[in-house]
Amino acid sequence: MTSRPQQPKQTKQTKQTAPTEFDLRDAPVRELNRALHALTGSRLSHSACATVRVVNPGGKHNIAVGADVDADIAIDGHVGYYCAAMNQHANIVVRGNAGPGLAENMMSGKVMVQGDASQYCGATAHGGLLVIHGNAAARCGISMKGVDIVVGGDIGHMSAFMAQSGRLVVCGDAGDALGDSIYEARIYVRGKVRSHGADCVEKPMQAEHRQELTQLLQQAELGVGELNLDDFRRYGSARELYHFKTDNAGSY
Amino acid sequence: MSKPIDHTWLTESHTFSRPVIREIQRAAREGIYDIRGFGAKRKLPTFDDLLLLGASMSRYPLEGYREKCDTAVTLGDRYAENPLTIDIPITIAGMSFGSLSASAKEALGRGASAVGTSTTTGDGGMTPEERRHSNLLVYQYLPSRYGMNPHDLRAADAIEIVVGQGAKPGGGGMLFGQKISQRVAKMRNLPPGIDQRSACRHPDWTGPDDLAIKIQELREITDWKVPIYAKVGASRPFYDVQLAVKAGADVVVVDGMQGGTAATQEVFIEHVGIPTLPATRLAVEALQAAGVHRKVQLIVSGGIRSGADVAKALALGADAVSIGTAALIAMGDNSPEFERQYNALGSSAGYYDDYQAGNDPAGISTQNAKLSKRLDAEVAGRRLANYLRCLTLETQTMARAAGKSDVRNLEPEDLVALTVEAAAMAKVPLAGTEWVPGVK
Numbered sequence: 001m002t003s004r005p006q007q008p009k010q011t012k013q014t015k016q017t018a019p020t021e022f023d024l025r026d027a028p029v030r031e032l033n034r035a036l037h038a039l040t041g042s043r044l045s046h047s048a049c050a051t052v053r054v055v056n057p058g059g060k061h062n063i064a065v066g067a068d069v070d071a072d073i074a075i076d077g078h079v080g081y082y083c084a085a086m087n088q089h090a091n092i093v094v095r096g097n098a099g100p101g102l103a104e105n106m107m108s109g110k111v112m113v114q115g116d117a118s119q120y121c122g123a124t125a126h127g128g129l130l131v132i133h134g135n136a137a138a139r140c141g142i143s144m145k146g147v148d149i150v151v152g153g154d155i156g157h158m159s160a161f162m163a164q165s166g167r168l169v170v171c172g173d174a175g176d177a178l179g180d181s182i183y184e185a186r187i188y189v190r191g192k193v194r195s196h197g198a199d200c201v202e203k204p205m206q207a208e209h210r211q212e213l214t215q216l217l218q219q220a221e222l223g224v225g226e227l228n229l230d231d232f233r234r235y236g237s238a239r240e241l242y243h244f245k246t247d248n249a250g251s252y
Numbered sequence: 253m254s255k256p257i258d259h260t261w262l263t264e265s266h267t268f269s270r271p272v273i274r275e276i277q278r279a280a281r282e283g284i285y286d287i288r289g290f291g292a293k294r295k296l297p298t299f300d301d302l303l304l305l306g307a308s309m310s311r312y313p314l315e316g317y318r319e320k321c322d323t324a325v326t327l328g329d330r331y332a333e334n335p336l337t338i339d340i341p342i343t344i345a346g347m348s349f350g351s352l353s354a355s356a357k358e359a360l361g362r363g364a365s366a367v368g369t370s371t372t373t374g375d376g377g378m379t380p381e382e383r384r385h386s387n388l389l390v391y392q393y394l395p396s397r398y399g400m401n402p403h404d405l406r407a408a409d410a411i412e413i414v415v416g417q418g419a420k421p422g423g424g425g426m427l428f429g430q431k432i433s434q435r436v437a438k439m440r441n442l443p444p445g446i447d448q449r450s451a452c453r454h455p456d457w458t459g460p461d462d463l464a465i466k467i468q469e470l471r472e473i474t475d476w477k478v479p480i481y482a483k484v485g486a487s488r489p490f491y492d493v494q495l496a497v498k499a500g501a502d503v504v505v506v507d508g509m510q511g512g513t514a515a516t517q518e519v520f521i522e523h524v525g526i527p528t529l530p531a532t533r534l535a536v537e538a539l540q541a542a543g544v545h546r547k548v549q550l551i552v553s554g555g556i557r558s559g560a561d562v563a564k565a566l567a568l569g570a571d572a573v574s575i576g577t578a579a580l581i582a583m584g585d586n587s588p589e590f591e592r593q594y595n596a597l598g599s600s601a602g603y604y605d606d607y608q609a610g611n612d613p614a615g616i617s618t619q620n621a622k623l624s625k626r627l628d629a630e631v632a633g634r635r636l637a638n639y640l641r642c643l644t645l646e647t648q649t650m651a652r653a654a655g656k657s658d659v660r661n662l663e664p665e666d667l668v669a670l671t672v673e674a675a676a677m678a679k680v681p682l683a684g685t686e687w688v689p690g691v692k
């Protein structure tokens with residue numbers, strides 16, 4: 001059962017511009033999040049932005065959630081559920097794997113995971129850039145609402161389910177039912193797509209799509225030079241299910 | 253001219269009654285199920301099937317209009333730094349901007365604030381008007397996450413994680429294209445004019461163990477300041493309430509099957525879930541079993557209409573009730589003033605339930621600018637405040653009659669049932685007997 005957290009002990013926090021370190025073996029996650037929230041409103045130029053280092057995350061949940069500051073946050077290790085959730089402005093790097101719901105409902109900023117991400121990464125995220133160097137599990141980008149997601153490896157089944165807007169780039173393969181009931185989001189997949197979800201179809205790659213794909217790969221720092229854009233295919237909505245009609249009953 | 257029929261000699265089938273035949277004919281013609289708003293219309297066991305035992309020789313009543321009878325309730329004092337105190341035990345249930353007009357949302361805020369209670373956002377997010385006019389605003393955290401953002405989350409006085417609603421436990425929603433104005437579309441990040449599906453499950457958690465982590469996440473993001481509610485549609489409240497408590501909810505909201513909706517399949521509204529009466533008793537038993545009755549507060553909703561309903565729900569052990577449909581009616585929904593317009597839509601005042609259609613003559617369940625203008629938010633807010641005051645006075649009247657100086661001192665011992673069914677569901681004796689079916 002939940003228990004009310006203890007009042008935080010201030011640890012090594014110094015000036016905003018100096019690196020602040022949180023060792024989550026000793027400090028509760030509450031202390032880290034409280035410190036990040038305290039920085040809200042003190043948005044600085046990037047050169048002078050706050051730098052926060054988190055060590056020994058130990059797979060704990062809710063690390064660096066609700067940040068709203070132009071800060072660099074580096075997490076050395078694996079994280080549990082909802083890391084970087086609802087992030088605004090912060091640049092968060094996870095040097096490990098991430099549990100379910102990574103960067104859910106992110107609004108802006110950048111979240112990068114050097115390992116793999118569990119299910120529902122980027123769920124309902126409205127903006128910013130989410131980069132997974134490894135693989136992302138099922139329901140990657142579910143109900144995404146404007147975020148850009150770039151995955152270096154494969155993604156699991158039911159990814160981009162009901163995806164509303166934003167872009168999802170997959171450098172590996174996609175699992176079953178990709179883009180089921182998709183709205184206006186754009187999906188680029190380099191490898192195989194196991195199956196399409198309802199109303200998700202392949203669409204032609206035009207110059208504008210190659211251009212946005214290049215930009216996304218560059219922003220993701222995934223070595224655009226090593227990837228051949230010709231290997232990517234674009235998927236989106238056939239817009240056949242935008243209005244509820246009895247004739248479509250068999251599609252659901 | 254044909255001979256007039258003498259209906260005395262015609263036999264109507266109970267199984268295939270005229271309404272049933274009409275519905276089969278409609279389904280055959282249109283090929284799609286009926287979707288409508290409002291709530292369950294079928295006859296169900298309700299709080300009307302219970303009676304309150306007024307004081308006499310063995311109990312002292314309190315003097316009406318004179319002796320104090322408290323109505324304030326504090327919600328969510330388990331973990332939150334700033335629990336919510338409402339002056340009356342009646343809150344306004346979640347209803348979305350999108351399903352309702354902006355002026356209707358404003359009116360709800362005005363009415364609730366005038367009497368010191370809370371109102372609730374809905375699927376589609378928080379509008380500035382709603383925040384401005386609601387002193388206490390509960391922010392719904394829904395599966396669709398339409399309009400969901402951390403700014404609004406932090407601007408709320410409480411957060412309600414919606415797992416389900418009484419009109420459709422286990423079901424999602426649909427906001428039809430005709431109600432998707434530019435503003436609604438922008439708030440939901442979708443193109444205007446297309447039908448919008450509201451998901452039935454949260455996209456990033458499944459089950460109570462995940463919910464515990466989700467609640468922790470929302471607490472972290474809001475710095476443990478505001479209470480977190482969990483709302484469930486009444487199906488298996490004994491289990492659902494205990495799981496919500498275990499997951500860490502500060503307040504549990506249980507919405508019975510009479511709870512309203514903006515757009516749901518008729519078959520869902522009338523045939524899924526259980527009524528508010530048994531749901532209330534089961535939810536209270538769940539809290540008692542978990543040892544947290546009165547520590548985790550219980551709000552019940554679904555078909556609350558009068559102070560009698562409120563008093564009986566509180567007597568069964570709820571801490572507060574929530575109203576939706578009744579609030580809309582108080583504001584002007586189904587008003588005879590619009591009889592001509594209802595007739596033009598094939599309905600009549602007192603029957604209108606096509607909230608999904610977006611052409612509500614009362615200007616409430618619509619995004620049509622011309623129709624919304626018919627609802628003056630100030631006037632409608634005043635009507636709602638009047639109605640809430642009436643409910644409160646009625647509740648106090650009943651509590652005082654039972655000798656209670658606080659409405660929450662009402663207890664099951666103050667109730668009897670009129671029917672065997674209600675006695676079994678509420679676990680109170682059948683009037684004039686000591687018989688509680690299923691217990692003794």
